[in-house]
Amino acid sequence: MESDSYTVHIVDDEEAVRKSLAFLLTMSGFTVRVHGSATAFLGIAPTIRKGCLVTDLRMPDMTGVELLQRLGDAQAMMPAIVVTGHGDVPMAVEAMKAGALDFIEKPFEDEVLIAAVRKAAEELLVRPDTAHSVPEIHARLEQLTDRERQVLSGVVAGLPNKTIAFDLDISPRTVEVHRANIMAKMQAASLAELVRMALLAGIEPQNVPRRSTRI
Known part of the structure; x- marks a missing residue:
């Protein structure tokens, strides 16, 4: 899918992280929108037609798992990638149960995130994933x-x-x-x-x- 036909939404409570991820993805050709909290993103999520989500796992207003669960309840789920710190793998597994497509452990190489976003974009064309029956x-x-x-x-x-x-x-x-x-x-x-x-x-x-x- 062409990278200008959808928007990558970044949800993270740390401004420096949001700016860093937005810069990386924008320079890689993606259309990006940033959100300072999961609550703010939930407010506009139902209006998103074609979008992917990159969200931190640990945030003060709600966790990435709770965000995905709320998106599911609102029927506003989209291909989602959760970014997790060392030791958060059990929580990341819960995020995948809640509908996350992928999780990336910090620190990560730029190419890892870019590849994950591209994979998420492919999910907009064909869902559910049939890569592994x-x-x-x-x-x-x-x-x-x-x-x-x-x-x-x-x-x-x-x-x-x-x-x-x-x-x-x-x-x-x-x-x-x-x-x-x-x-x-x-x-x-x-x-x-x-x-x-x-x-x-x-x-x-x-x-x-x-x-x-x-x-």
């Missing part, structure tokens, strides 16, 4: 070993590698290897895509078993 996801899950499934549960729950390693009584390096294998077998290009596939398959984040047998 549920049967295909289940077929990929069948390729995972029991240990990889345990690691996947920890990853989707937002646990860091060190915590997963401690709970499974394996080394952090082994967890990294399992994560790489999971990403390859699931054909996931990012953590957000992996989480999205897990949610489509009905996998709920769970705590991994503690102190399993070392492998």
